[in-house]
Amino acid sequence: MSQLLRKHLEEIIPLTNAEFAYILSFFTERKFRKHQFVVQTGNSVNHDFFVLEGLLKAAYLTESGKEYILQFAMENWWISDYDALKNHTPAASDIVCIEDTHVLCLTAENKQKLCAEFQPMEHFFRIKTGTGFIALQKRLLSFMMQDTQARYQQLFETYPSLFKRVPKSMIAAYLGVSRETLSRLSAG
Amino acid sequence: MSQLLRKHLEEIIPLTNAEFAYILSFFTERKFRKHQFVVQTGNSVNHDFFVLEGLLKAAYLTESGKEYILQFAMENWWISDYDALKNHTPAASDIVCIEDTHVLCLTAENKQKLCAEFQPMEHFFRIKTGTGFIALQKRLLSFMMQDTQARYQQLFETYPSLFKRVPKSMIAAYLGVSRETLSRLSAG
């Protein structure tokens, strides 16, 4: 199962068996059930999570109870509340399993150590964060420049599998529109 | 002038004189005039830019001629078209000087070399990209969760100096609303 992590890392850095074993020793493994909270608003956040199997969401709730989804994470994705993790502040988001989920966990301290002791991992995270940054810029631009219809279309074409795994109300929460509006879109 | 870069780096990594001189040798220096294009849509992008002095915007134009501003960059900020820089694709944005501007330029190749040869710089960029990622997440969330009024308020409180340096039409383009709407906001 953890071979998924190895493949994922090797998309950016080559690894020997010994190196991968060393890297893996910094991680712990956990399984969660559907609906379980991996991170909860207000609590401290200690780990970055790499998804081996399953599906999660990072969600924010307004006082009025509306939910906004910052990110989904499926196999081979990383997820956490990075602001809370980095700054040791209470989580502002909930990270919740949408399916039974299997993750590898890396504490902030271990990430730090791993990067310091083995430069290829520092390189890996630099590159990975860079691609994440670019992807976020694109998402932000799509929020600014495109109408809901176009954003929906684009999401559907980019991640068709997502639509089979999550209810439409969550797609709406990810696109930042009410479920009623989303419903009217997918019809027309 | 380049001491600004040193201070900027030393917020994350300590440096000796020799080390900083070495780092600086990877950069070139350039000055631009107000209204000058640093990056132009359709052209290739070769550098990441660190701003020593001045002010720039990264802007996207729709077919209908509307402008959206992804980012401003003032002193001590980095700016580029990172998607184009990383993937060697034509720029999708214009990066234009709002004031006379003085920058340090780092090619993708030099960044690569610098990171490979001097790990603290790889660390610097990993951390820097990480904070940029977190900031972008917050901006995205504010787009999803807050109304225009609140976004305006927040920008005004976070970067009051910006409002003295750019016309309101650009603030509108950054907030993703029409200048008419922005005008009605700042009044009410």
Place this chain on the structure above:
DNA sequence: CGCGCGATTGAGTAATTTCAAATCTAGTGG
């Protein structure tokens, strides 16, 4: 003085929200 650019104001239109009600669907127990 008058030009030109940025900012404001007005009026009508389009898109989205909210609140409420109706409908659909999958899973459960009889």
Place this chain on the structure above:
DNA sequence: CCACTAGATTTGAAATTACTCAATCGCGCG
């Protein structure tokens, strides 16, 4: 196999918000 319920989705209608297009205002500079 059917009825029932909880959750998800759709539909309707009124209210809100932002947009567009057009006209006006304000001010600095030649």
